[in-house]
Amino acid sequence: MAGTVTVELEAELVARFKAARDARRAAGEALEANDSPEAVRAFNGAQRAEDEAAAWIALSVANRAGEAA
Numbered sequence: 001m002a003g004t005v006t007v008e009l010e011a012e013l014v015a016r017f018k019a020a021r022d023a024r025r026a027a028g029e030a031l032e033a034n035d036s037p038e039a040v041r042a043f044n045g046a047q048r049a050e051d052e053a054a055a056w057i058a059l060s061v062a063n064r065a066g067e068a069a
Contacts, residue, residue: 010060017053024050 024046031039 006064010057013053013057013060017050017057020046020050020053 024043027039027043027046031043033039
């Protein structure tokens with residue numbers, strides 16, 4: 001059961017990262033088209049969300065590595 005939960009959690013983390021990455025890419029394209037303050041804020045927010053999603057994946061991997069040790 002624990003293995004299933006781990007896989008499902010990691011799949012959710014990866015899905016969140018991919019969504020955040022896609023949002024950051026879209027915000028980047030919007031920023032290139034129009035460098036308004038709103039576009040800058042949207043890009044910065046999307047970048048933070050992507051970074052946070054990546055950090056959660058890294059934390060999950062580190063926790064798994066710690067459990068295996």
